[in-house]
Amino acid sequence: MTQRGASKTHTRYLRLSHSDLHAIQRAFLAGDDLRRVVPWLPAKDKCTIAVETLDAMEVLRQSHRRLRDPDADFGPATDFKCVTIAERLLGAQRNLHETQTPRVRTLLEEAARSPTASPALEYEPLYRDLAEDALLRGDTIALEWLRRALAHNLSYHDGDDLAFELIDLASAYLQLDDLDLGLMILTKILRLQPENIWIHRFMATGLGPLGLRRLAREAAQRGLELIEVTGDPEDLADTFLLAQVTLHAAASQD
Known part of the structure; x- marks a missing residue:
């Protein structure tokens, strides 16, 4: 790995603060004990975060033309690498539904469908962005993304945003003209909270x-x-x- 310093490129889906990420990267590159930095994260997660983020930054040195090439080999397609490449290609647009580059959506969906969860990423915003994009296209796959967001919140955050996840799901059903199911979900939320x-x-x-x-x-x-x-x-x-x-x-x- 030729990178000599902590990265300055980030993703909107980053789970930790930029200062925490830099601290982990600096400690990793210096060979320091990762247990001494960002104590709220397990050492194993910090090692994974350092490897994934530094590897992704190496890839982002490539030209936009090569990043757009679906056949280009950038090594292991980690979730972090997928989302950072996608956001580089997305550029100033920032909104997924505005992009004219199909590879952006493909990369984000690849990360979102991953069977493992990177400790560097916050997945629920990713699921919601994909759901919003699908809803704007009238695509019912939006429901799958919102169900994933709900399941992720229950699994990793003890359902602390359960009501909001259910509201998003109800909203999607309503936007897709399934009024009965959308209203049924809202009714259940009201009974609970x-x-x-x-x-x-x-x-x-x-x-x-x-x-x-x-x-x-x-x-x-x-x-x-x-x-x-x-x-x-x-x-x-x-x-x-x-x-x-x-x-x-x-x-x-x-």
């Missing part, structure tokens, strides 16, 4: 365009009622009030 204000926010702002204005109005009202009781730490009062005004205006035009 009736005071989760983000569920009411989604329903207040997302159901109106689908023609479900009564449910949207009820959600907006419930959101404001919750704020009266608990306060507004998330600063959502204006969102609910605007939803009410928008829904009232839409109803008056019917």
Whole structure:
């Protein structure tokens, strides 16, 4: 490996901070004890992170033309390498659905389908980006990506974002015109977490365009009622009030 310093190129899916990554890389390159840096990570994970990220940076020295070549051999196709190459090709666009380079989507999907999880990556944002791209194309594969995000959260984060993952899944079903299943998921979330204000926010702002204005109005009202009781730490009062005004205006035009 010819790299002499810590990398300065990152991915939006990086699991750890840039300073932590640099500390791990510097310790690895210097032959220092990895247990002395970034103590919240196991030493084995830190070794994997150093190897994968430094290897990926070597590959990124290649030209864009070679990176676009699906037959180019860059060694082991680690998840980190796949996403960093994809983001280099994506460039300033940043949004997956804007790219004209099919290899970008292929690389991200390859990382997302990997049977192993790299300790360097946060996978749930990757799954959500792929789901959003699929939804914009009307592709039901979006549901698979969101189910993967849900399973990953349950497996690696003890379901700490369970409600948000389920809201995303419900939203996808609604966007794909499966109103029954989308509403069923929302109903189950409400039964589990009736005071989760983000569920009411989604329903207040997302159901109106689908023609479900009564449910949207009820959600907006419930959101404001919750704020009266608990306060507004998330600063959502204006969102609910605007939803009410928008829904009232839409109803008056019917």
